[in-house]
Amino acid sequence: MPTGTVRINQKSHNILRKIASKEGKPMQAIIETAIEEYRRQRFLHEANAAYAALRSDSKKWKEELAERKEWDSTMNNTQEDD
Secondary structure, eight states, X not given: XXXXXXOOOHHHHHHHHHHHHHHTSOHHHHHHXXXXXXXXXXXXXXXXXXXXXXXXXXXXXXXXXXXXXXXXXXXXXXXXXX
């Protein structure tokens, strides 16, 4: 897998080294985990902001709720086996 170089300050490097030592994992694994956690956190933050924007528009929010109700009724319509 191709790799790249990222420069960090000495304080961050020391923290990274301590975490890696405590976890018994390579520093690269700690960085990869931290990046993935950050990516997920950003995703949830953006999703929450989008829902907040949607809720602030009463017309669009009512449309959203109506669509959810439609989906709920669609999912409840199951056919029974013969």
